[in-house]
Amino acid sequence: MIELDGVSRLFDGVPAVEGMSLRIERGEICVIVGTSGCGKSTTLKLLNRLLACSSGTIRIDGQDIAELDAERLRRRMGYAIQHTGLFPHWTVARNIGVVPRLLEWPAPRIEARVRELLELFGLPYASFADKFPSQLSGGQAQRVGVARALAGDPEILLMDEPFGALDPITRESLQNELLRIQARIHKTIVFVTHDLDEALKLASRIVVMDRGRIVQHDTPSRLLEQPANAFVENLFGQGERGLKRASLQRVGACMLPLQGAAPAVSVGAEDSLRQALSLMLWHRTGELCVRDAEGRALGVLPIGAVLQGPRA
Amino acid sequence: MRSPHAASNRVVLSLVALAVALLLLGDFASVQANRIAPGRGLGLFVALGPAWALAVLGALLTLAGLALRPSPARYRGMLALILLLLIQLPASLGWFIQLHIGADQPQARAGLASGCWSLLFLSLLLLIEVRQRVPAPWWWLGPGGLLLVTALLIQGGELAALALLREYASRSAAFWQALRGHLGLVGGTLGCSLLLGLALTGLIIRLPRLQRPVFGVLNFFQTIPSLALFGLLLAPLSYLAAHSPLLQSLNVRGIGWAPALLALVAYSLLPVVRNSCVALQEVAEEVLESARGMGMSRWQLFSQVRLPLALPVILEGLRITSIQAIGLTAVAALIGANGFGSFIFQGLGQGAMDLVLLGALPTIALALLADALFSGLARYFQPGGRR
Numbered sequence: 001m002i003e004l005d006g007v008s009r010l011f012d013g014v015p016a017v018e019g020m021s022l023r024i025e026r027g028e029i030c031v032i033v034g035t036s037g038c039g040k041s042t043t044l045k046l047l048n049r050l051l052a053c054s055s056g057t058i059r060i061d062g063q064d065i066a067e068l069d070a071e072r073l074r075r076r077m078g079y080a081i082q083h084t085g086l087f088p089h090w091t092v093a094r095n096i097g098v099v100p101r102l103l104e105w106p107a108p109r110i111e112a113r114v115r116e117l118l119e120l121f122g123l124p125y126a127s128f129a130d131k132f133p134s135q136l137s138g139g140q141a142q143r144v145g146v147a148r149a150l151a152g153d154p155e156i157l158l159m160d161e162p163f164g165a166l167d168p169i170t171r172e173s174l175q176n177e178l179l180r181i182q183a184r185i186h187k188t189i190v191f192v193t194h195d196l197d198e199a200l201k202l203a204s205r206i207v208v209m210d211r212g213r214i215v216q217h218d219t220p221s222r223l224l225e226q227p228a229n230a231f232v233e234n235l236f237g238q239g240e241r242g243l244k245r246a247s248l249q250r251v252g253a254c255m256l257p258l259q260g261a262a263p264a265v266s267v268g269a270e271d272s273l274r275q276a277l278s279l280m281l282w283h284r285t286g287e288l289c290v291r292d293a294e295g296r297a298l299g300v301l302p303i304g305a306v307l308q309g310p311r312a
Numbered sequence: 313m314r315s316p317h318a319a320s321n322r323v324v325l326s327l328v329a330l331a332v333a334l335l336l337l338g339d340f341a342s343v344q345a346n347r348i349a350p351g352r353g354l355g356l357f358v359a360l361g362p363a364w365a366l367a368v369l370g371a372l373l374t375l376a377g378l379a380l381r382p383s384p385a386r387y388r389g390m391l392a393l394i395l396l397l398l399i400q401l402p403a404s405l406g407w408f409i410q411l412h413i414g415a416d417q418p419q420a421r422a423g424l425a426s427g428c429w430s431l432l433f434l435s436l437l438l439l440i441e442v443r444q445r446v447p448a449p450w451w452w453l454g455p456g457g458l459l460l461v462t463a464l465l466i467q468g469g470e471l472a473a474l475a476l477l478r479e480y481a482s483r484s485a486a487f488w489q490a491l492r493g494h495l496g497l498v499g500g501t502l503g504c505s506l507l508l509g510l511a512l513t514g515l516i517i518r519l520p521r522l523q524r525p526v527f528g529v530l531n532f533f534q535t536i537p538s539l540a541l542f543g544l545l546l547a548p549l550s551y552l553a554a555h556s557p558l559l560q561s562l563n564v565r566g567i568g569w570a571p572a573l574l575a576l577v578a579y580s581l582l583p584v585v586r587n588s589c590v591a592l593q594e595v596a597e598e599v600l601e602s603a604r605g606m607g608m609s610r611w612q613l614f615s616q617v618r619l620p621l622a623l624p625v626i627l628e629g630l631r632i633t634s635i636q637a638i639g640l641t642a643v644a645a646l647i648g649a650n651g652f653g654s655f656i657f658q659g660l661g662q663g664a665m666d667l668v669l670l671g672a673l674p675t676i677a678l679a680l681l682a683d684a685l686f687s688g689l690a691r692y693f694q695p696g697g698r699r
């Protein structure tokens with residue numbers, strides 16, 4: 001659990017982060033969004049003490065981090081940044097093994113850990129372990145960056161636009177990988193992004209920042225439904241809000257029991273209402289058949305049910 | 313690869329034509345009755361006898377023939393011929409000495425003339441040209457064989473009558489002393505400028521506002537001509553030495569090793585400091601941020617990230633410095649510093665070109681060695697290039 005209590009950070013007298021109070025629960029993905037320069041990266045650097053707080057305290061599991069040894073603290077936290085910051089003179093394997101080596105793990109354990117992480121991120125050990133960062137594509141480098149952040153088995157993962165500057169397809173597959181991995185390892189993740197769809201997709205809760213202050217801290221759906229002010233409303237796209245909310249809702253939660261013949265066009269139960277709407281528009285139909293992963297018909301989704309949204 | 317009937321290789325053809333012309337028109341080698349007597353130049357056929365001369369010309373003409381319609385196999389043939397040409401060169405000199413200098417002429421000496429030199433350099437150019445055309449990892453057998461045969465013939469005494477070796481024989485002790493002196497001065501310069509340079513670099517990185525004045529001074533040193541700098545140091549050093557028994561006991565005087573070392577270090581600091589500064593400052597910000605974010609200590613950050621990333625550029629600075637110092641040490645002979653420069657200036661004074669060569673050739677060899685050593689090291693430490 002991470003607690004920020006009235007945290008401020010000034011640069012030359014100008015606040016980059018101001019009076020920030022926040023609680024991040026163990027095992028959640030907290031996503032920080034906001035306009036450029038609003039203090040997102042600064043917040044992350046305050047968490048791992050790359051920057052010191054000008055005032056206020058940050059506690060991790062109740063312990064004030066200012067009282068901990070900074071280097072030890074950082075080794076307990078993974079840190080992944082947009083430009084990866086991979087060490088150009090080390091191989092992928094050595095890059096991933098940095099923190100375990102700093103933690104003085106025995107060599108066989110480091111080797112096994114590197115192997116495990118590379119496989120986890122879909123980078124076969126045999127072909128990637130001995131490559132140098134300059135030999136990787138942007139997406140592969142960012143995967144290695146995230147794998148490196150995870151290597152020391154940290155309790156907390158700080159990620160500053162780790163999937164920035166990637167094409168939408170690679171980006172989405174990395175997001176899915178992160179969710180898949182998180183379902184297994186349950187880290188506390190603080191994730192900074194510019195991409196609001198990414199935020200809505202990954203977050204347990206979202207922190208919206210503006211000019212160094214928290215404007216709203218809420219779950220994705222409540223942010224959409226009850227924006228604290230015009231800024232949040234604007235940020236999450238006034239005109240697109242309906243679609244954004246639909247993309248958070250599963251078809252399976254809205255469907256009705258199957259009666260009579262199944263409709264011709266099908267949608268997966270795990271797909272979002274946004275995808276269902278797109279199918280309806282494309283096929284000019286008001287009714288979809290809902291099927292599970294094996295293709296069995298589970299129910300129907302008429303347009304009325306989409307408008308109503310998930311039932312309680 | 314182009315079509316099998318590729319155009320002829322004009323570079324090889326012209327180099328061969330030049331070599332044949334120079335061999336036929338110029339002297340191949342010369343004989344001197346003694347050190348003072350004027351040399352008598354001999355053409356290729358007289359110098360080596362018709363058989364050897366024809367063999368050399370035949371090899372060159374075959375080379376040209378192969379170059380008319382080159383193919384990978386023919387390029388390999390050309391390479392083999394070039395290797396033979398290189399390796400026979402020292403042997404041909406031994407043969408020349410046997411033909412023209414009898415055992416009863418201990419004063420007589422053989423010199424290399426334009427034909428011999430041009431055959432050497434043109435063969436090396438041919439080697440460079442042909443080596444680009446076919447992959448042949450054995451190309452180094454040429455220069456290697458040349459050196460080996462030369463060494464064996466020197467060992468066996470066959471080349472003893474060579475003017476260069478006669479000069480060496482009459483001052484072999486001085487030669488090794490010059491080598492020690494030269495290496496000592498260059499090594500001292502490298503050591504001092506490395507220590508001082510890294511200290512200055514550390515200072516500049518701590519206090520960036522010192523960067524401009526420090527570089528201003530170092531740049532200023534670089535603009536003073538070497539002789540002027542030696543001269544400038546003469547007066548203050550003589551004065552200091554005259555008033556300090558400690559300096560006297562170290563043999564510090566206005567001339568000799570002390571002003572040479574000071575001047576060499578002054579020249580060497582700029583490349584060392586500039587390269588180290590640039591290299592250490594240019595490590596990417598995000599690499600440093602992630603290193604710190606991973607929990608590296610200051611020392612780990614320096615020793616595992618900054619230094620290894622900067623090392624190739626720092627070594628490049630040392631490469632420039634060492635080559636510069638090797639050359640300037642030769643000049644420093646003018647103010648009495650021990651080194652190969654003393655042979656060069658003595659030879660120039662006496663009009664004895666072979667003595668000049670005795671100083672110049674080892675100086676060049678040292679510079680080439682230093683170049684190879686430091687570029688090799690830089691390549692070894694290149695990020696991602698360690699194989």
Ligand SMILES: Nc1ncnc2c1ncn2[C@@H]1O[C@H](COP(=O)(O)OP(=O)(O)OP(=O)(O)O)[C@@H](O)[C@H]1O
Nearest residue numbers: 011015016034035036037038039040041042043194
């Ligand atoms: N080292 C620094 N020195 C001075 N000012 C800084 C420093 N780091 C950040 N700032 C200022 O603090 C403010 C917040 O910066 P921060 O990097 O946290 O923004 P951000 O939200 O991450 O922006 P972006 O989305 O563009 O990455 C900015 O106005 C920036 O200019």
Ligand SMILES: [Mg+2]
Nearest residue numbers: 040041042160
């Ligand atoms: Mg940022």
